[in-house]
Amino acid sequence: MIIGIIGSGQLGYMMIITMKRYPFKFYVIDREKGPAGYIADKFFTTDKYKTFVDSCDYITFEFEHVDEKTLEYASSSGKLRPDIKTVELKRDRSLEKDFLQKNGFPIAQYEYHEDFESAFRAAKRMGRAVIKTCRGGYDGKGQYFINENTDSLKCQDSGPFVVEKFINYDYEASIIAVRGSNGNFQFFDPSFNYNKNGILIYNIAPLDGNNKMPEMAKKLMDKLGYIGVMGIEFYVTGNEILINEYAPRVHNTGHHTLLGSSISQFEEHILAVAGLPIQKPVLFRPSGILNIIGTSIDDKIKKILGMGGTNIYWYHKEEIRIKRKMGHINVFGDTFNDVNNKINTLMNLIYGNNLDNFIGL
Amino acid sequence: MIIGIIGSGQLGYMMIITMKRYPFKFYVIDREKGPAGYIADKFFTTDKYKTFVDSCDYITFEFEHVDEKTLEYASSSGKLRPDIKTVELKRDRSLEKDFLQKNGFPIAQYEYHEDFESAFRAAKRMGRAVIKTCRGGYDGKGQYFINENTDSLKCQDSGPFVVEKFINYDYEASIIAVRGSNGNFQFFDPSFNYNKNGILIYNIAPLDGNNKMPEMAKKLMDKLGYIGVMGIEFYVTGNEILINEYAPRVHNTGHHTLLGSSISQFEEHILAVAGLPIQKPVLFRPSGILNIIGTSIDDKIKKILGMGGTNIYWYHKEEIRIKRKMGHINVFGDTFNDVNNKINTLMNLIYGNNLDNFIGL
Known part of the structure; x- marks a missing residue:
C-alpha cells in the first residue's frame, strides 16, 4: 500500500x-x-x-x-483523507468560526471585518480583543492584541480579519481525537497546554475532568464526516470551555502520545487514512513535551537523557532559525506534577531565562 | 554524531x-x-x-x-561497542560454554568433540542430548537431538561440536539487560519464551519471580566490561535456572519492549553505544510478540489490528522464504493471560494449524 x-x-x-x-x-x-x-x-x-x-x-x-x-x-x-472541505474551512478563520457557531459549538464572540481600520474599531469596542488575519496565520503569525491602552496599531498583514473578544481564560487545553473510515471514534486524554505568543511551548496530559471535550470532538468530527486525527484547542475558564480552533491533522499538542502511550496520534492517523481499524489509546503514565524552538540541543543531550523518563525527537531541519520548531523532548512521570517539574527543569536547561529570544519576542 | x-x-x-x-x-x-x-x-x-x-x-x-x-x-x-571479545566467544559455542562455566554461571553439562562420531557416542552416553556445531549455528541451525531411540544420525555440518545434556526444562526464558559506557546497569523484566526447533515463535513479559536473572546478567556484563544491550536465554526447571546462551546484541526476545514499555531495547542499545545515559525501563503493561515467519500478512492486517492492543513491525525483506523472520506483531494487554490469549488467536490467524510448514519442519 x-x-x-x-x-x-x-x-x-x-x-x-x-x-x-x-x-x-x-x-x-x-x-x-x-x-x-x-x-x-x-x-x-x-x-x-x-x-x-x-x-x-x-x-x-x-x-x-x-x-x-x-x-x-x-x-x-x-x-x-480527511475531506478537502475540512481544509477549506481552515483557509479562512471566519469560515471556521461561522461553521462552529452555526453548529452550536461554544466559541468566543467574534466579528468579520474587511479592513484593519474597521477591525481595530470593533476591537476597541470590545475592550480587549485579538485581531487575526482570516488567512495564512498559524503559530501566532498574523495576530494583534488590543487592550484599553492600545491607541493605534500598525498592521503588516492584509485582510480580511476576524476580531475576537479577548477571553480571560484560566488556561488552554486540547484534545486529540481520531475517527476511522467506518465512523468509529477514539480519543486521547486531553492535555494542558502552555502557549506563548501563539506558539506551543509545552503540554502535559492527562488533564482530568474535561469530559465535554471528547463529546464535542465526536460531534464535530461526525458533522464533518471526518477521517483521521484532529486536534481541537480550547480556552478553559472555570467549568466553561470554548473552542479556540480545530486543526484537521495531527497536532503539536499530541506529540506527547509518542511516549507513555499505547499508540501515538501519528499511527492512529495513518490507520484511519488507510481504512484500517483505529485503536483505543491508553495513556500509561502522565506525559508531556517541551518544544525545542530556534536552538540546537547537541551539547545538552546527555543532560536531557540523564534526567530519566525523557526522549528526544529531532526533526532534522536544515537550518536553525528563531521561532522554528527544531524538535521536541518527550517526558513521562508518575504524576502530572512530576512531569511538570521535569519540564520546568528542561525549560531552564534549553532556554535559560530567555525563552522570548528563541520565539522571536 | x-x-x-x-x-x-x-x-x-x-x-x-x-x-x-x-x-x-x-x-x-x-x-x-x-x-x-x-x-x-x-x-x-x-x-x-x-x-x-x-x-x-x-x-x-x-x-x-x-x-x-x-x-x-x-x-x-x-x-x-560492545567489545569484539564478546563476539569472539560466540564464534565457537565451546568457548562460550568454557567462559560461562569458568566464571561460575550455571549451565548444562557439556562436552567438546572434534568429530561427529565421537560427539554422537558421548550423546548416547548422556542418554538424551543435543549435539550443536560450535560454529555458525543460530535459529536452530546445526542442532541434532539424540535420545534413547536414536541409533544413528547423518550430520550435514562440519565440526567441531559441543554435546549438551538434554535439559527437561519447564520452559525457556530470557532477560534483556543494558550496560552503559560508565558501567551503569539496567534491565527489562524477564520474558517467557516459546521456541520451536530453535526458532522463537512468541514471548511474553513480565515473567515474575526470577530475580536471579538480573543478578546473573549484571555479573556477566560486568565480567565482560560490556557496553550495550545483551540478551541472555535461560532454561527454567522449577526454581532452577541454567543459562542456555547469551547474545551480545539486541535480541528477538526483546522486541516486545517496542510496545507497552517506556523505552525499547533498540533505543537503550544505541544510547549505551553512543555513551549517553541509559534509562530505567518501565514495563507499563504485560506485553509480548508473535514472530511472522515465512509468510506475508498483507491480507490479515485488518484482522490483526481489529483485535486491539496490537501493532505491526514488518522488516521489508525482499523475498518471503520458509524459516525467514519477515516481521513481528506486538501485543499488550491487562494481564499476562490476556496477552497469551491474544497471541493464541494471532497464531491461529497467521499459521492456522500449520506452524511447522512455515518454520521448515
Whole structure:
C-alpha cells in the first residue's frame, strides 16, 4: 500500500518514522524537500502532483497550508483523507468560526471585518480583543492584541480579519481525537497546554475532568464526516470551555502520545487514512513535551537523557532559525506534577531565562 | 554524531527506525543491502570497510555473524561497542560454554568433540542430548537431538561440536539487560519464551519471580566490561535456572519492549553505544510478540489490528522464504493471560494449524 503525504514538515516526518515499520510505502510531495521528504520512499516536487496522486492508494496532508493544486487533484481522485472541505474551512478563520457557531459549538464572540481600520474599531469596542488575519496565520503569525491602552496599531498583514473578544481564560487545553473510515471514534486524554505568543511551548496530559471535550470532538468530527486525527484547542475558564480552533491533522499538542502511550496520534492517523481499524489509546503514565524552538540541543543531550523518563525527537531541519520548531523532548512521570517539574527543569536547561529570544519576542 | 551498524538485517533496521529521531546519522555496512541498509543514511558494502569505520563516531553490530574484517578494523579503531571479545566467544559455542562455566554461571553439562562420531557416542552416553556445531549455528541451525531411540544420525555440518545434556526444562526464558559506557546497569523484566526447533515463535513479559536473572546478567556484563544491550536465554526447571546462551546484541526476545514499555531495547542499545545515559525501563503493561515467519500478512492486517492492543513491525525483506523472520506483531494487554490469549488467536490467524510448514519442519 502506498500512502501519500502532502507537505514535507515535521508532522509528516513523524507519521513516517512511526509507521515505516508497516508493510506500506510513503510518498511525500511539497514545494521543497523537508524532514518528511528526506525519509520518504519517494519525494515529489509539486509540479509532479499528478504523478504523485496517481501513484498513491491513500493521500493525507500534514498541514493546512499546502499546495492547493495537489490537494484539489487528490480530492478529485477520491483518495484524500480527511475531506478537502475540512481544509477549506481552515483557509479562512471566519469560515471556521461561522461553521462552529452555526453548529452550536461554544466559541468566543467574534466579528468579520474587511479592513484593519474597521477591525481595530470593533476591537476597541470590545475592550480587549485579538485581531487575526482570516488567512495564512498559524503559530501566532498574523495576530494583534488590543487592550484599553492600545491607541493605534500598525498592521503588516492584509485582510480580511476576524476580531475576537479577548477571553480571560484560566488556561488552554486540547484534545486529540481520531475517527476511522467506518465512523468509529477514539480519543486521547486531553492535555494542558502552555502557549506563548501563539506558539506551543509545552503540554502535559492527562488533564482530568474535561469530559465535554471528547463529546464535542465526536460531534464535530461526525458533522464533518471526518477521517483521521484532529486536534481541537480550547480556552478553559472555570467549568466553561470554548473552542479556540480545530486543526484537521495531527497536532503539536499530541506529540506527547509518542511516549507513555499505547499508540501515538501519528499511527492512529495513518490507520484511519488507510481504512484500517483505529485503536483505543491508553495513556500509561502522565506525559508531556517541551518544544525545542530556534536552538540546537547537541551539547545538552546527555543532560536531557540523564534526567530519566525523557526522549528526544529531532526533526532534522536544515537550518536553525528563531521561532522554528527544531524538535521536541518527550517526558513521562508518575504524576502530572512530576512531569511538570521535569519540564520546568528542561525549560531552564534549553532556554535559560530567555525563552522570548528563541520565539522571536 | 554518526553511528555505524555492522549488519543490515532486521535488528539494525529496528535500531534505526526507533533512533532516527535523534540528531544522529546511521551508516550501515554489509555484504548485501538488507532492511537496515534501505533506511540507513548511508550504506557501504564490506569492501569499503575502512571508509565506513573511519567515518563513524561509534560502531556496533546487529548480529554476531557479520563481516570479520570490518569487525576487526572497527575494534582496532576503538569505536566498537560492545567489545569484539564478546563476539569472539560466540564464534565457537565451546568457548562460550568454557567462559560461562569458568566464571561460575550455571549451565548444562557439556562436552567438546572434534568429530561427529565421537560427539554422537558421548550423546548416547548422556542418554538424551543435543549435539550443536560450535560454529555458525543460530535459529536452530546445526542442532541434532539424540535420545534413547536414536541409533544413528547423518550430520550435514562440519565440526567441531559441543554435546549438551538434554535439559527437561519447564520452559525457556530470557532477560534483556543494558550496560552503559560508565558501567551503569539496567534491565527489562524477564520474558517467557516459546521456541520451536530453535526458532522463537512468541514471548511474553513480565515473567515474575526470577530475580536471579538480573543478578546473573549484571555479573556477566560486568565480567565482560560490556557496553550495550545483551540478551541472555535461560532454561527454567522449577526454581532452577541454567543459562542456555547469551547474545551480545539486541535480541528477538526483546522486541516486545517496542510496545507497552517506556523505552525499547533498540533505543537503550544505541544510547549505551553512543555513551549517553541509559534509562530505567518501565514495563507499563504485560506485553509480548508473535514472530511472522515465512509468510506475508498483507491480507490479515485488518484482522490483526481489529483485535486491539496490537501493532505491526514488518522488516521489508525482499523475498518471503520458509524459516525467514519477515516481521513481528506486538501485543499488550491487562494481564499476562490476556496477552497469551491474544497471541493464541494471532497464531491461529497467521499459521492456522500449520506452524511447522512455515518454520521448515
